[in-house]
Amino acid sequence: MANTNGISLGRVTVQLLSGRAIGHVLLLVNSVVLARALGVDGFGEYAYATGFAALLALVPNLGVTAVITRAxxxxxxxxxxxxxxGLLIQIGLAVFVVAAAPFCAAWLPEQPVPLTYVILAAAQLAVGSLSWPYLAVLSGRARFDLVAKSEVLAVGVATACLVGAVALHRDVPTVLAVQVVAALAAVLIARRVAGPLIPRGGGRPSWRAVMQQAMPFGAATAVQGLYTKVDLMLLGQMVGAAIVGLYSAAYKPVTLAVYFGGTVAGALFPLMARPFQQAPAAFSRTVRGLLAAAPAMALLLTGCAGPLLRVLYGPEFRAAVPMAMVLAWSAAANWLYAPFSVALQAGRREREWLAALVGALVLNVVGNLWAIPRWGGVGAAGVTVISELALLGSVLVLASRAGNGLVPEVRQWMVGLSAAAVGAITLWWLQPYGEIPATGGALAVYTGLLLWFRSITIEDATAVAGWVRQAVAGEARG
Structure with missing residues (x-):
């Protein structure tokens, strides 16, 4: 990848991926600990409270961090x-979230969990959001290695607190209260790491000026938050907390996969924020890499959904397997449009990205209202896939209108999607031989087709290996 202020973007991206891989493994451990300690019903209550609080993320996610990163x-x-x-605005927004949470929850017709749970979940979100401006500074400096360091330390503290909480009291309010403390620790860690890199001097712009820049980013983030969480809320309202727990368990591996693709694409933001006539080589290489990796990830999660959920959550969560198999393909679509969404927002076209998100949100809500009463969690998963595919199509149209080579040629898409279809058919055909052999066979067929049509090459693998060696060799310069 390109160099940004003397920093190898490929190297720090690999470091960020490594750090987030560690962090996400710890988050997965946290999820498993919670599911086993709280049971299906308790985990469902926890998932509903945190899912509802996540809907309030539209308030602290008003786009201030994106403005900081771009500046x-x-x-x-x-x-x-x-x-x-930005820091002052973020504090004000956090206070508003905690104050508004109980009123918003009480307004809903059904109350599947006590309001205390919702307040604690909102407090965790609000306190944790105070670390975002510091992480935005690190992202603007392209110091993704330090972002990874901050995140790993924060998740490590959260894991230790969680384990201690469930060892003492296996109940939802104790877990949520401890997570508020862990969120405060995350703020202190981010402030410590980012402090030396905060730009000095410069007059402080008015809150109004910052908010005018932030609102398009914030609106897009808010719609995206609703878009990814509305299914949990609708499931809780329409079919109960137990299905929410199963759906949340199915979504957890998929969410981790989405974060991985978002991390790769998000690292392009500082590069794409600068003027260019033709798509940077780093961007094109990232798009090609995700186009090759996304179907492989979906095939892996689809084929191994059963063993994965059994190992992680136990046999009582086996009903979540069909949901996970469907949701895996929503993560693949997310990987494919992630770099284009970053390019649109970094290139001051965030309003167009917002319009695409609004369309996907409307489709998601309408689809869930129709599908959930008929097919429950599987219906919600299917609607998520359809919405993500619609969003992918919209983003590709918007990116192609720029006329600067952001979208790869049609042949690459045809080869990738055709190979994915053949891989999925192979996975289905080999199912009688077992889940693991079927998954291995599907991945082998898919990879072989990509190599045959030269969608991936030895040079690509060599470049990635070089970034990994640089990441392992030492910290990024800066």
Whole structure:
């Protein structure tokens, strides 16, 4: 990948991926600990409370962090002032979230969990959001290695707190209260790491000026948050907490996969925020890599959904397997549109990205209202896949209108999607021979087709290996 201010973007991206892999493994451990300690019903109550709180993320996610990242990446003279203003705005938004949570929850017709659970979950979100401006500074500096360091330390503290909580009291309110403490620790860690890299000087812009820049980002983030969480809320309202627990368990491996693709694409933001006439080579290489990797990831999660959920959550969660198999393909679509969404937002086309998200959200809500009463969690999973595919199509149309080579040629898409279809057919055909052999056979066929049509090459593998060696060799310069 390209160099950004003397920092190898490929190297720090690999470091960020490594750090987030560790962090996500710990998050998965946390999920398993919670599921086994709380049981299906308790885990469902926890998932509903945190899912409802996540809907309130539209408030602290008003786009301030994106403004900070872009200002720092561009080297704006007002960068330091933007950071200071952003911190004050974030504090105000966090206070509002905690105050508004119980009123919003009480407004709903059904109350599947006590309001205390919702308040604690909202407090965790609000406190944790205070670390976002500091992480935005690190992202603007392209110091994704330090972002990874901060996140791993924070998740490590959260895991230790969680294990201690369930050892003492296996109940939902204790778990949520401890997670508020862990969120405060995450803020302190991020502040410590980012402090030396915060730009100095520069007049502080008015809150109004920052919010005017932030609103398109914030609206897009809010719609995306609703888009990814509305299915949990509708399931809780229409079929009960037990199905929410199963759906949440099915979604957890898929969510981790989505974060991985988002991490790769998100690292492009500082690069894509700068003017360019033709798509940077790093962007094109990332798109090609995700186009090859996304179907492989979906085939792996689909084929191994049964063993994975049995090992992680136990036999009582076996009803979640069909949901996980369907949801895996929503993660693949997410990987495919992630770099284009980053390019649109970094290139000041965030309003177009917002319009695409609104369309996907409307489709998601309408589809879930129709599908959930008929097929429950599997119906919600199917609607998620359809919505993600519609969003992918919209984003590709928007990116192609720029006329600067962001979208790969049609042949690459045809080869990738055809190979994915053949791989899925192979997976289904080999099912009688067992889940693991079927998955291995499907991946072998898929990879062989990509190599045959040269969608992936030895040079690509060599480049990735080089970034890994650089990441292992030491910390990024900067």
């Amino acid at each position: 720092v990446a561009r080297g704006d003279e007002t960068g330091g002032g933007v950071v200071r203003a």
